[in-house]
Amino acid sequence: MGLLMVKTANQSVPAGSQIALLSLSHLSHPYGSFDHMASPATAAEEENLPQVLLLLHPAAFTIFGEEHFTSAKFRFLKAYESSLPLDEFLAANARSVRALLVSAATVVGAGILDLLPELRVIVTTSAGLDQLDLAECRRRGIRIASAGDIYSADVADCAVGLLIDVLRKISASNRYVKNGFWASKGDYPLGSKLCLFQLRGKRIGIVGLGRIGLQVAKRLQQGFGCTVSYNSRKKKNPDQVPYPFYQDVRELAANSDALILCCGLTEQTRHAVDKEVLAALGKAGVIVNVARGAVVDEKEMVRCLVEGEIAGAGLDVFEDEPVVPKELLELDNVVLSPHSAVLTRESMMELARLVVGNLEAFFSNEPLLSEYEDD
Numbered sequence: 001m002g003l004l005m006v007k008t009a010n011q012s013v014p015a016g017s018q019i020a021l022l023s024l025s026h027l028s029h030p031y032g033s034f035d036h037m038a039s040p041a042t043a044a045e046e047e048n049l050p051q052v053l054l055l056l057h058p059a060a061f062t063i064f065g066e067e068h069f070t071s072a073k074f075r076f077l078k079a080y081e082s083s084l085p086l087d088e089f090l091a092a093n094a095r096s097v098r099a100l101l102v103s104a105a106t107v108v109g110a111g112i113l114d115l116l117p118e119l120r121v122i123v124t125t126s127a128g129l130d131q132l133d134l135a136e137c138r139r140r141g142i143r144i145a146s147a148g149d150i151y152s153a154d155v156a157d158c159a160v161g162l163l164i165d166v167l168r169k170i171s172a173s174n175r176y177v178k179n180g181f182w183a184s185k186g187d188y189p190l191g192s193k194l195c196l197f198q199l200r201g202k203r204i205g206i207v208g209l210g211r212i213g214l215q216v217a218k219r220l221q222q223g224f225g226c227t228v229s230y231n232s233r234k235k236k237n238p239d240q241v242p243y244p245f246y247q248d249v250r251e252l253a254a255n256s257d258a259l260i261l262c263c264g265l266t267e268q269t270r271h272a273v274d275k276e277v278l279a280a281l282g283k284a285g286v287i288v289n290v291a292r293g294a295v296v297d298e299k300e301m302v303r304c305l306v307e308g309e310i311a312g313a314g315l316d317v318f319e320d321e322p323v324v325p326k327e328l329l330e331l332d333n334v335v336l337s338p339h340s341a342v343l344t345r346e347s348m349m350e351l352a353r354l355v356v357g358n359l360e361a362f363f364s365n366e367p368l369l370s371e372y373e374d375d
């Protein structure tokens, strides 16, 4: 058994016998010390450890520091260290791998799973699971451990930050001052298009009231005096979640000043925010997306922003990352971040612990720490 490391996204990846698939693209920062990690086994001991197949961007993993993922209970099988194409590597080296470590950028479909017949667990560094073929995993009895709740507060903070920035034009004003325009052109222009909006009292529509959505709701209601409504797969128990529920995203948009997208990407939520929803949100409406780019029909959203059919957008995610529609780069009513809502030093440190903890639990036949369960 073992962990297999595989390259992701635009990179070719070799395949093997014991692989954990992981794309640690969001671990590429210095995150400090990891005193919690077990001391590495000796070379001889390590040879006998189960392998975890690691499918990830090798540079990201190296920069993050492999030492943070050390365990006396497993070792990584790094597909990217092989010159073989991924499928050949997997076929030759990973057939007995039972655990796979991946990230949000590592697409795992039936093709890869076919090459890993012994695979029993996928540990992903992501909260979202849209990169995994969940139905295939279920069918094959492969368990999944995600980042669970680790990022929720950070993503909620980011969503609120993006909303405030769009309404108050913080980034745009920052550019204005730094470009020397305050001195050369006078006060920041507050014409009809560039006006600043108040956050207090705004009607917030949250799409996806899970762990992240609930934290966004709490921040905006309790901290900023906003009213909150939501759309979700199912209506929540009103005793626990008192916010008004809208079954239809279009109706939610029609009753909101800002729509904040916090849902997972599924066949049901793909392009859930379409032309009609954007029209319902209207000229004074703002979109904030910390979910997945494809939850919005991006082309339509860009058109609405350019033509002033919605007021602004705060976007951490895009349909074709890292490609960002060039029209958005010009707009002062649009604030962009590079899918970095989860990236804090603290959450990355917690993530390393969780990843190692999940894999150790798996190899010790103990319950996973953050197992995903279908509902």
Ligand SMILES: O=CC(=O)O
Pocket: 104, 125, 126, 127, 128, 129, 147, 151, 342
């Ligand atoms: O977007 C990031 C994640 O799903 O973890």
